[in-house]
Amino acid sequence: MRGARRRLCSALLVAYGLFSLYAAYTVFLRPRRPPASRPPHRDRRRPRGIDHVSLGNEEWNPWEADEKSEQVAAQQRYENVLKLIRNARAHLEQTRLRVQIWGKAAIGLYLWQHIFGGHLEPDDVTAQWREGSQKVGKTHFSFVTGPSVVPGYFSVEAENVVLVLNGREKAKVAYATQWLHYAQTLVQTHKIQRVAVVLLGNEQCNNEWIQPYLKRHGGFVNLLFVTYDYALVNEEDIFQWPLGVATYRNFPVVEPSWSMLHDPRSYLCNFLGTVYKNSSRETLMEILKQDGLDKLCWIAAREQWQPQETNASFKNYQDALLKSDLTLCPVGINTECYRIYEACSYGSLPVIEDVMTFGDCGNSSAYHSAPLQLLKTMGAPFIFIKNWKELPAVLEKEKKMSLQEKIQRRKKLIEWYQNFKAWMRQKFINTLENSFLPADKG
Numbered sequence: 001m002r003g004a005r006r007r008l009c010s011a012l013l014v015a016y017g018l019f020s021l022y023a024a025y026t027v028f029l030r031p032r033r034p035p036a037s038r039p040p041h042r043d044r045r046r047p048r049g050i051d052h053v054s055l056g057n058e059e060w061n062p063w064e065a066d067e068k069s070e071q072v073a074a075q076q077r078y079e080n081v082l083k084l085i086r087n088a089r090a091h092l093e094q095t096r097l098r099v100q101i102w103g104k105a106a107i108g109l110y111l112w113q114h115i116f117g118g119h120l121e122p123d124d125v126t127a128q129w130r131e132g133s134q135k136v137g138k139t140h141f142s143f144v145t146g147p148s149v150v151p152g153y154f155s156v157e158a159e160n161v162v163l164v165l166n167g168r169e170k171a172k173v174a175y176a177t178q179w180l181h182y183a184q185t186l187v188q189t190h191k192i193q194r195v196a197v198v199l200l201g202n203e204q205c206n207n208e209w210i211q212p213y214l215k216r217h218g219g220f221v222n223l224l225f226v227t228y229d230y231a232l233v234n235e236e237d238i239f240q241w242p243l244g245v246a247t248y249r250n251f252p253v254v255e256p257s258w259s260m261l262h263d264p265r266s267y268l269c270n271f272l273g274t275v276y277k278n279s280s281r282e283t284l285m286e287i288l289k290q291d292g293l294d295k296l297c298w299i300a301a302r303e304q305w306q307p308q309e310t311n312a313s314f315k316n317y318q319d320a321l322l323k324s325d326l327t328l329c330p331v332g333i334n335t336e337c338y339r340i341y342e343a344c345s346y347g348s349l350p351v352i353e354d355v356m357t358f359g360d361c362g363n364s365s366a367y368h369s370a371p372l373q374l375l376k377t378m379g380a381p382f383i384f385i386k387n388w389k390e391l392p393a394v395l396e397k398e399k400k401m402s403l404q405e406k407i408q409r410r411k412k413l414i415e416w417y418q419n420f421k422a423w424m425r426q427k428f429i430n431t432l433e434n435s436f437l438p439a440d441k442g
Contacts, residue, residue: 096138097436100158103145104179105172107200107227108164110244112143113253115425120145125250136429151182159193160436161186166200173209180213180221187220194436196223198241203333204359205230214238222435225428228334229373233364239431240367240374242424245345246338249309254345256414260322261347262407268398269351270298270324272317273339274306274332280353281330284388293395298324321346325398325406330388331357335371340382344417347410351394354384378420381412 103112112118112132120130120143128148134141142157163183165176176199186192201207205228213219216237225241226233233240245251271288275281285301288294298320309317321327327343329352343350356362356371367373375382383394401409 095140098140098158099160101143101162103164105164105166105200106248109247115421161192162196164198184220194222197221198225201226201228205361229361229370231362231364233366235366243336245341261410265323265325267298267324268296268395269326269328270320271328272300272320275301284330287388321348324348326351347414351383381416
């Protein structure tokens with residue numbers, strides 16, 4: 001890593017220069033005490049006793065104690081300089097990798113705030129520019145996001161860049177392509193060396209547009225982390241990444257509380273969402289109405305999807321998660337949805353419709369359990385069902401569970417989710433280090 005080597009050499013040269021100046025001062029400029037003058041030669045014929053006294057006077061040096069103290073002090077200064085050099089070198093060697101993350105999609109906030117547990121300044125989510133930094137192990141990460149982060153108008157502070165992009169639809173792809181071209185220019189002009197992309201992929205896994213940018217196809221992107229069950233995931237340079245929570249709706253980082261874990265919850269289940277025509281969600285609504293199951297659950301269905309929540313609707317949604325033992329997760333355009341991760345945040349167990357949706361998503365060379373390969377591989381403690389006709393039996397079993405059993409289940413779910421995020425963070429860091437660090441360093 002050329003930058004780190006330059007910093008290390010600079011620190012060593014400065015320390016060496018300071019030490020050389022001190023040595024020159026010690027040798028040439030520091031005042032020295034005159035040596036003790038020897039008494040004149042005494043007559044050997046004097047009495048033996050007097051000779052003994054004279055010999056004692058010849059060996060005595062009145063500045064001997066001062067000289068020893070000065071030697072000790074000089075040795076101490078020398079050791080302090082060496083310690084300074086060692087500390088400077090150790091600090092530079094410990095930060096082996098510097099990575100700047102450009103958050104140009106809301107999923108970047110899930111990466112930084114939820115996976116990394118990082119903070120942003122200012123706290124205002126509407127700010128034009130937000131930034132944060134942290135050191136994890138031997139890698140220093142900085143993160144920038146906001147409307148003011150525009151190609152060519154912000155400081156590129158690392159040779160290694162993670163670019164967070166939205167590739168869900170055509171308009172987003174066009175914007176993402178502009179950022180990729182900007183990064184490519186920086187690579188070609190040697191302003192940056194290595195690039196990874198975290199991509200909010202298309203819900204039907206139509207991500208062919210990014211293939212030419214990958215290094216394996218002659219491009220410049222070293223690594224790709226992509227959401228959904230993308231069939232080209234290989235765990236070599238293409239990795240599956242969790243969808244996470246709806247940070248574009250400002251879903252917060254939720255800290256578990258005692259009451260969240262221990263209090264009885266008023267509802268067996270909840271579903272607040274859009275019911276599309278001719279979808280399995282219509283089947284779900286019909287089943288819930290049978291035998292009055294909808295009276296046991298918090299249900300709020302709507303016919304049209306709303307990208308933004310009002311303060312009231314968002315609070316209702318959070319309350320539903322907090323007050324329900326189960327969260328129903330029917331498929332939408334994709335099986336994976338924000339609701340899964342948001343339910344985990346509040347200890348409400350996801351009940352997931354485990355079916356593949358239309359499109360190009362599916363098994364990959366690395367995983368063979370689509371849909372939701374990543375979550376299943378990580379042992380997610382969810383309830384998976386193939387048909388909503390199984391739901392009445394699930395709710396019947398739920399009625400018979402004791403509060404203590406539900407408390408233990410909540411603890412297990414929240415602990416799993418915390419471990420999942422920690423595992424994803426470490427995997428992300430390890431993957432970057434293995435790819436970005438030179439072979440003799442990694």
